Amino acid sequence: MMNILFKIIARTNTTLLVYVILLSSELLMQFMTSKHQYISRKNEGDKIIVFEKGNLVFVFNFHWTNSYSDYRVGCSKAGKYKIVLDSDDPLFGGFNRLNHTAEYFASEGWYDDRPCSYLVYTPSRTGVVYAFADG
Structure with a gap:
């Protein structure tokens, strides 16, 4: 494929x-067949939108200059997440600021009305898709 x-x-x-x-x-x-959809964050100050669809978590940073490290993202499942697509990849004209071998571990604890959360690095002007990798 x-x-x-x-x-x-x-x-x-x-x-x-x-x-x-x-x-x-x-x-x-x-992922278009998934019935599970949830917008967990719309932060006008940070210019961040986070939403879930199925086992995917989408994180969009629309800020023109600010990148955020250790940005907490709410999600529905505890466990391991991995990057499956990001607009900062050189293939798409990006600056390759993300590590695609990194694993992100969501732990239980309510955040943005979601039962679990994990920390990510979100570079300015990017969109990143994380997939649930456990199970």
């Missing part, structure tokens, strides 16, 4: 690249 994705990206002009990336990530993750 990834080979097909890279062939599509290679043949696509840059104005359509973002749509190809969104479509391909949707196909790869197949």
